[in-house]
Amino acid sequence: MNDSQRFTATPFTHAKESREKWVKYLMFVVTLLMAMPVILLVSYLIHKALPVLSLEFITDIPRNQMSAGGIWPAVLGTIYLVTLSLLVAAPVGVMAGVYLNEYATDNWFTRLINLAVINLAGVPSIVHALFGLGAFVLFAGLGESVIAASLTLAVMTMPVVITSTREALSAVPMSFREASWNMGVSRWQTIRGVVLPNSVSGILTGVILEVSRAAGETAPIMITGVTASLTFKQGESVYYLLGEKFMALSYHLYYFSTQWTPPRLVIDDESGNMVPMTQAAIEHAEAIPYGTAVVLLGVVLLFNSLSISFRYYLRTNRKW
Amino acid sequence: MNSIKIKGLAAIASGLLVIGCGKRDGGEGAGETTNIQNKGSDTMLQLAQAWSEMYAKKNPDVRVAVSGGGSGTGIAGIINGVVDIANCSRAMKPGEAEKVKEAHGVEASQFIMGLDCLAVYVHKDNPLEKITIEQLGQIFGEDGTITKWSQLGVDPPEGKDEIVRLSRQSNSGTYVYFKETVIPEGKSFKPGSLDMHGSKEVVELTAKTPGAIGYSGMGYATDEVKMLLVAKKDGDKAFAPNNENALSGDYPIARPLFMYTLGKPKPHVKAYLDWCLSPEGQKVVEATGYVPAPKK
Amino acid sequence: MELQRTKWKAFYEGLIEWIIRICGISAVIFVFAIFIFVFWEGKGLLFSENFSVWELLTSEKWDPTHEPASFGAARIILGTFSVAILAMTIAVPFSLGGAIFISEFCGTQLKEILKVVIELLAAIPSVVWGFIGLTIMSILIRDLGSTTGLSILNGAIILALMSMPIILSISEDALNAVPDSYREAAIGLGVTRWQMVYRVLLPGAKKGLLAAVLLGMGRVVGETMAVLMATGHALNNPFDTTFPFFHALTEVKTLTATIASEMGEVERGGDHWQVLFLIGVLLFTITFIVNMTAHFVVHGVKRK
Numbered sequence: 001m002n003d004s005q006r007f008t009a010t011p012f013t014h015a016k017e018s019r020e021k022w023v024k025y026l027m028f029v030v031t032l033l034m035a036m037p038v039i040l041l042v043s044y045l046i047h048k049a050l051p052v053l054s055l056e057f058i059t060d061i062p063r064n065q066m067s068a069g070g071i072w073p074a075v076l077g078t079i080y081l082v083t084l085s086l087l088v089a090a091p092v093g094v095m096a097g098v099y100l101n102e103y104a105t106d107n108w109f110t111r112l113i114n115l116a117v118i119n120l121a122g123v124p125s126i127v128h129a130l131f132g133l134g135a136f137v138l139f140a141g142l143g144e145s146v147i148a149a150s151l152t153l154a155v156m157t158m159p160v161v162i163t164s165t166r167e168a169l170s171a172v173p174m175s176f177r178e179a180s181w182n183m184g185v186s187r188w189q190t191i192r193g194v195v196l197p198n199s200v201s202g203i204l205t206g207v208i209l210e211v212s213r214a215a216g217e218t219a220p221i222m223i224t225g226v227t228a229s230l231t232f233k234q235g236e237s238v239y240y241l242l243g244e245k246f247m248a249l250s251y252h253l254y255y256f257s258t259q260w261t262p263p264r265l266v267i268d269d270e271s272g273n274m275v276p277m278t279q280a281a282i283e284h285a286e287a288i289p290y291g292t293a294v295v296l297l298g299v300v301l302l303f304n305s306l307s308i309s310f311r312y313y314l315r316t317n318r319k320w
Numbered sequence: 321m322n323s324i325k326i327k328g329l330a331a332i333a334s335g336l337l338v339i340g341c342g343k344r345d346g347g348e349g350a351g352e353t354t355n356i357q358n359k360g361s362d363t364m365l366q367l368a369q370a371w372s373e374m375y376a377k378k379n380p381d382v383r384v385a386v387s388g389g390g391s392g393t394g395i396a397g398i399i400n401g402v403v404d405i406a407n408c409s410r411a412m413k414p415g416e417a418e419k420v421k422e423a424h425g426v427e428a429s430q431f432i433m434g435l436d437c438l439a440v441y442v443h444k445d446n447p448l449e450k451i452t453i454e455q456l457g458q459i460f461g462e463d464g465t466i467t468k469w470s471q472l473g474v475d476p477p478e479g480k481d482e483i484v485r486l487s488r489q490s491n492s493g494t495y496v497y498f499k500e501t502v503i504p505e506g507k508s509f510k511p512g513s514l515d516m517h518g519s520k521e522v523v524e525l526t527a528k529t530p531g532a533i534g535y536s537g538m539g540y541a542t543d544e545v546k547m548l549l550v551a552k553k554d555g556d557k558a559f560a561p562n563n564e565n566a567l568s569g570d571y572p573i574a575r576p577l578f579m580y581t582l583g584k585p586k587p588h589v590k591a592y593l594d595w596c597l598s599p600e601g602q603k604v605v606e607a608t609g610y611v612p613a614p615k616k
Numbered sequence: 617m618e619l620q621r622t623k624w625k626a627f628y629e630g631l632i633e634w635i636i637r638i639c640g641i642s643a644v645i646f647v648f649a650i651f652i653f654v655f656w657e658g659k660g661l662l663f664s665e666n667f668s669v670w671e672l673l674t675s676e677k678w679d680p681t682h683e684p685a686s687f688g689a690a691r692i693i694l695g696t697f698s699v700a701i702l703a704m705t706i707a708v709p710f711s712l713g714g715a716i717f718i719s720e721f722c723g724t725q726l727k728e729i730l731k732v733v734i735e736l737l738a739a740i741p742s743v744v745w746g747f748i749g750l751t752i753m754s755i756l757i758r759d760l761g762s763t764t765g766l767s768i769l770n771g772a773i774i775l776a777l778m779s780m781p782i783i784l785s786i787s788e789d790a791l792n793a794v795p796d797s798y799r800e801a802a803i804g805l806g807v808t809r810w811q812m813v814y815r816v817l818l819p820g821a822k823k824g825l826l827a828a829v830l831l832g833m834g835r836v837v838g839e840t841m842a843v844l845m846a847t848g849h850a851l852n853n854p855f856d857t858t859f860p861f862f863h864a865l866t867e868v869k870t871l872t873a874t875i876a877s878e879m880g881e882v883e884r885g886g887d888h889w890q891v892l893f894l895i896g897v898l899l900f901t902i903t904f905i906v907n908m909t910a911h912f913v914v915h916g917v918k919r920k
Binding site: 016017019020024026028033037038041044045091092093095096098099100103104112113115116117118119120122123124125126127128129130131133134135138139155158159162186187188189212215216217218219222223250251253254257258289293296297300301303304305308 | 625629632633635636637639640641642643644646647649650653654656657710713717721722732735736737739740741742743744746747748750751752777808809810831834835837838839840841845872875876879880892893896899900903904906907908911
């Protein structure tokens with residue numbers, strides 16, 4: 001046989017190749033099938049939410065037994081939850097990540113800590129809720145409040161911060177640390193001055209993920225202080241005290257989709273009497289749950305996209 | 321860039337903390353806003369909201385803060401001394417009343433603010449018109465013998481003969497009341513019912529399910545469902561769920577809606593309660609789908 | 617030249633290290649704390665006479681507000697597991713297929729895009745999924761012959777969509793961990809890509825894939841809001857002696873949904889309250905075991 005004959009494709013090879021092409025297409029379709037339903041679902045949600053989507057929806061307070069107006073108190077509540085839980089989860093989580101990557105030696109205790117982080121991440125959200133109820137609401141006497149719920153969320157989201165801090169820190173080359181130590185700088189000062197600044201972006205991505213989870217969770221806040229409605233006066237500034245119950249976007253969606261019905265009669269602003277709702281008002285009211293879902297989804301996806309683009313920026317701008 | 325972000329976050333956080341650690345206006349006195357904390361039953365939530373909104377129009381310097389969480393949360397609020405009025409769609413349990421006494425030395429005062437007529441809902445195409453308490457007991461109660469629509473003498477819509485029972489979760493005030501009224505003494509609900517956790521869900525699901533039967537507040541009725549007339553016994557006249565029948569006692573499944581305060585209510589709280597019981601306030605009760613309180 | 621350290625600096629450094637150390641063990645503290653606090657609230661009932669753990673696990677009567685109350689969670693436990701297993705059955709083939717595609721067959725650009733899509737999928741809050749199950753899925757499933765549309769199937773589809781990102785990314789990691797030399801050897805022998813995947817990669821990544829499935833399972837068992845809104849909540853037993861032995865269109869209760877829905881109106885400190893906490897302990901134990909198993913399955917094979 002000469003060379004050209006040896007490497008001609010035989011029918012057998014052809015068959016193999018076409019089979020392989022089919023498999024490749026099949027896998028692609030399978031992957032696409034996962035993304036498609038979600039895209040369709042989100043479009044449907046947006047479609048049904050159209051009557052209410054406007055800037056007003058986010059900044060206005062609910063009116064007329066929550067059938068009109070907006071969802072601002074819920075948005076504010078979510079902002080409170082996210083900020084307060086961040087204030088607790090970020091420092092503790094970052095420090096824990098620092099410990100695990102910079103200080104801990106590879107012994108049984110460190111392995112125990114790693115196991116604990118994994119387990120903490122896997123605890124069901126309703127069990128976190130029970131913990132928050134028992135520990136913060138009852139034992140610590142905080143009552144059903146913003147602060148109790150935020151602390152519960154902080155415990156719940158901490159593993160995310162710990163894990164991403166650890167990864168960010170381990171990406172910093174050892175040589176950076178060694179150079180610093182060789183100059184006589186202490187361990188903590190090295191971390192503070194050399195390692196942390198180089199891993200800030202990675203840590204921030206973890207923090208952003210934490211924020212997005214805190215914003216979306218419902219179960220932990222359900223029994224630690226969220227409520228379906230609070231009364232606010234027209235024109236008054238809306239704010240929460242740390243010890244009060246509060247509204248939040250995630251619970252708002254749950255409440256509207258399972259418990260709330262459009263009221264039969266609402267209070268007419270001019271006459272003060274109770275009158276039936278107009279068709280436009282009914283349509284507005286029915287779109288509120290969808291609008292809440294869209295706002296919540298928007299907030300969460302925004303944060304996650306931030307995190308993703310941050311990581312991309314990280315990768316392209318690395319200094320080593 | 322990073323330090324600006326961190327500074328910005330710190331600014332927001334300190335802002336929230338400063339506001340959060342302050343005090344809200346409270347107390348009595350002319351020129352200041354008085355606050356009344358009103359928490360409890362989710363069933364009564366919209367009624368309480370409507371009252372609060374209406375009252376705010378008449379008395380702009382009294383603010384009634386309404387929140388839900390369930391009858392249990394309202395009562396817990398009384399025990400902990402953080403609410404002025406607790407809304408309950410069920411009566412306070414003896415254990416809870418004891419806790420109130422232990423914590424504060426006085427008992428809670430009970431006010432009946434209105435009635436909630438529990439309607440029996442079926443799909444709007446279901447040919448059944450009326451039902452007796454005993455039949456309901458046989459459908460919903462354990463060891464009950466009625467499981468198919470044909471046993472009740474009707475042809476269900478779309479041929480779905482199996483009766484689908486819609487109920488509530490076991491500590492809902494609605495569930496407890498229905499059980500006491502309809503299910504024979506000592507027995508419980510037949511397992512296998514769909515235990516929804518909201519009054520509205522029961523009605524919505526009934527509207528979409530041809531073979532369903534469920535119970536929920538009269539105020540949640542929509543055009544997509546039908547409410548059955550209920551008779552106390554076989555052969556009795558069956559009555560529709562509406563205000564007169566509930567008040568006269570002819571409609572047998574109507575429960576009181578309670579508001580509790582710690583001991584005797586303070587003056588501004590009493591003023592609010594009195595207004596809710598006044599003809600104006602009771603009109604709001606009717607407007608939200610409940611029955612006005614029975615006259616003493 | 618050595619830097620002279622003042623006593624203050626040494627103290628400061630030591631203090632910081634202590635703070636860091638404490639933060640480091642915080643995770644362990646919290647895990648213990650969660651177990652202790654949840655157990656604490658329920659312990660009264662656990663040790664009282666008219667209650668037995670055996671009854672909780674095996675009796676089918678769940679009637680906590682009756683006089684006398686019965687706390688039999690057998691059907692609820694079956695509910696949790698039937699939803700979980702069905703969800704896994706749907707999720708694993710798709711996730712595995714996706715993982716194989718991304719790690720073996722896909723170009724780098726497409727890979728980046730798909731990874732982003734999957735990460736965004738993972739970010740969707742569970743309450744939004746529950747909302748979707750309640751409003752959209754139920755309509756679709758009702759056309760399949762279910763009475764209400766809320767059922768095991770509804771919950772399982774939603775849970776499958778929710779857990780696919782985790783299973784997919786961990787499976788992908790597992791496939792990537794298989795050394796390239798395996799792949800090269802296989803191709804060198806003349807097999808097609810697909811054969812290489814099927815006969816070399818999958819067995820090689822077996823442990824990691826198993827861990828991925830277990831972790832997905834843990835997520836599914838512990839999910840609360842989505843099942844609360846989508847499974848229909850009936851105290852039913854989906855297995856029985858009529859064909860096909862497992863009825864996916866039944867409505868069931870799950871452990872997580874039971875706690876969430878009954879907690880609102882319950883009397884604080886009463887028996888019902890305590891049993892709900894005990895169910896919390898049960899849930900914690902189940903997910904703990906699942907997570908530990910997953911970790912130890914991986915620990916043997918994964919290199920850092």
